[in-house]
Amino acid sequence: EPKQLQELAELCPEGDFLTDEATRTKLSRDYYWYSPRLTPLLDPIIADAVIAVRSIETLKKVVAYAAKEGIPLTPRGAGTGNYGQAAPVLGGLLLDMRPLTEPLKIDRETGRLRATAGVRCQTMEEFARPFGWELPMYPSTWVKSTIGGFLAGGSAGIGSIKNGVLRDGKTVTAMTILDSSQPPQLHRITGADCLNYLHAYGVNGFIVDVELQLVPKLPWEQVVLSSPDAMKLFAFAHSLARDHAEKLRLLNFQQWPIPSFFIPLKKHYTEGESIIQLEVTTEYLSLILDKAESEGISVKLHLPHKEPRRAPMLSDFVQNHSTLWAKKEDPSYTYLSAKIDFQNWESAVRRLMDWKDPVFALRADFNQTDGKPSVAAGPIFKAPDTETLQKGERALQEMGIYFYDVHSPFLDRRGMETMHSSKIRLKSVRDPSRIFGIGKLAHEAPDLGSEMSKSW
Ligand code: FAD
Numbered sequence: 054e055p056k057q058l059q060e061l062a063e064l065c066p067e068g069d070f071l072t073d074e075a076t077r078t079k080l081s082r083d084y085y086w087y088s089p090r091l092t093p094l095l096d097p098i099i100a101d102a103v104i105a106v107r108s109i110e111t112l113k114k115v116v117a118y119a120a121k122e123g124i125p126l127t128p129r130g131a132g133t134g135n136y137g138q139a140a141p142v143l144g145g146l147l148l149d150m151r152p153l154t155e156p157l158k159i160d161r162e163t164g165r166l167r168a169t170a171g172v173r174c175q176t177m178e179e180f181a182r183p184f185g186w187e188l189p190m191y192p193s194t195w196v197k198s199t200i201g202g203f204l205a206g207g208s209a210g211i212g213s214i215k216n217g218v219l220r221d222g223k224t225v226t227a228m229t230i231l232d233s234s235q236p237p238q239l240h241r242i243t244g245a246d247c248l249n250y251l252h253a254y255g256v257n258g259f260i261v262d263v264e265l266q267l268v269p270k271l272p273w274e275q276v277v278l279s280s281p282d283a284m285k286l287f288a289f290a291h292s293l294a295r296d297h298a299e300k301l302r303l304l305n306f307q308q309w310p311i312p313s314f315f316i317p318l319k320k321h322y323t324e325g326e327s328i329i330q331l332e333v334t335t336e337y338l339s340l341i342l343d344k345a346e347s348e349g350i351s352v353k354l355h356l357p358h359k360e361p362r363r364a365p366m367l368s369d370f371v372q373n374h375s376t377l378w379a380k381k382e383d384p385s386y387t388y389l390s391a392k393i394d395f396q397n398w399e400s401a402v403r404r405l406m407d408w409k410d411p412v413f414a415l416r417a418d419f420n421q422t423d424g425k426p427s428v429a430a431g432p433i434f435k436a437p438d439t440e441t442l443q444k445g446e447r448a449l450q451e452m453g454i455y456f457y458d459v460h461s462p463f464l465d466r467r468g469m470e471t472m473h474s475s476k477i478r479l480k481s482v483r484d485p486s487r488i489f490g491i492g493k494l495a496h497e498a499p500d501l502g503s504e505m506s507k508s509w
Pocket residue numbers: 083084127128129130131132133134135138139150170191192193194197198199200201202203204205206207208209210211253254255256258259260261372373374375377490
């Protein structure tokens with residue numbers, strides 16, 4: 054309502070309350086356009102206003118007002134989420150958390166780093182290294198991604214092969230969460246309780262600041278290996294993940310033709326050859342190169358360690374960057390998120406590589422989950438419409454490969470209801486005014502939900 058907009062504008066510093074259509078449209082979007090199912094559903098969605106959050110004081114005032122008036126609030130970092138996590142599904146206010154960047158604080162002895170929610174992951178890594186520390190993991194979108202957005206929307210990244218994925222709980226040691234009680238309260242959360250706020254899309258509280266446990270920094274060499282035999286190369290990557298995870302910060306496999314989409318690097322690659330991208334410590338570089346040579350696997354690229362770390366970074370070609378490069382080649386490319394059993398990978402990988410309708414190209418990122426090696430697969434394929442997307446999903450079902458629904462904006466989306474149930478239960482405690490991340494649970498946006506079910 055105009056009166057509410059007027060009163061909200063008065064709570065914010067000059068210039069931080071934005072209602073122009075261009076800003077509202079731009080910031081109401083994230084990377085959901087990867088999905089032919091989400092694009093038509095989320096394109097029309099637009100916030101009623103955007104607030105640039107520069108201070109905790111302003112955040113508290115806005116949350117207090119929204120709680121009193123029952124206005125939905127959606128937090129947003131850099132908007133690099135892939136499934137509309139940051140889209141204000143039921144309108145209301147979009148809170149741009151990027152300006153919430155107080156100076157970083159580090160304990161040089163213990164490697165504990167405190168950051169407010171808007172700080173970018175790259176800023177944190179570059180701040181930490183001169184003190185002898187590095188981030189245990191960061192998303193491939195580290196240049197843009199905020200730490201609040203990564204913790205609330207991401208899951209794994211560069212470093213996860215050595216230090217585990219977010220839900221292993223070793224990265225975050227404490228966080229400050231703002232609730233929606235009247236007046237709003239800050240809560241200091243520590244240890245395993247932090248898990249309830251990771252990958253929770255902000256439905257159970259706003260992350261205000263976080264404390265991370267850094268790990269001792271190492272020099273990282275970047276290496277690309279290749280072979281025309283995709284199965285042999287995958288087996289090689291698998292053996293590295295099994296035997297040498299401690300020496301790696303990045304281990305990624307890309308089946309041909311994905312490497313041909315990597316415009317800045319493709320001149321180094323050979324037609325028809327799949328690749329492995331690695332970050333390995335200087336100490337173990339020769340071990341990996343000797344092992345590759347003994348198996349007839351070629352070295353295509355070696356980028357020695359340098360500091361500060363600057364492009365070309367292989368991390369720009371892993372995780373969901375593969376889909377981004379593929380979409381530059383042909384906008385109809387999309388992806389699925391499949392779980393491949395680390396021990397019994399062979400038949401699943403072979404079936405994926407051999408499948409004809411649709412034709413998949415396999416991207417795989419190796420991680421550690423619960424202290425054991427794991428592999429996250431993102432098969433990409435051409436799907437200009439929801440019917441072809443569905444065909445791809447059915448193909449995985451026929452192959453007996455479990456997959457997560459990355460074509461839904463809901464936290465409790467198909468296949469993940471149980472995984473997130475404790476976070477969802479906590480919503481009633483931390484969000485008594487029912488204003489946080491409204492529309493991120495399936496029952497809150499029944500129209501979208503029924504459209505999704507129709508597609509399935
Ligand atoms: P946003 O997209 O803005 O927000 C993500 C979620 O967090 C939203 O639900 C939002 O409402 C919520 N949120 C934002 N700030 C707060 C806050 N302060 N408090 C509470 N909730 C908040 N993901 C990975 O895990 N690993 C990867 O390596 C990776 N690579 C990617 C590559 C590409 C090319 C793309 C497009 C995406 C990739 N992603 C990856 C997904 C995405 O980049 C990550 O989730 C990212 O770290 C999100 O950060 P962001 O600042 O953009 O958050």
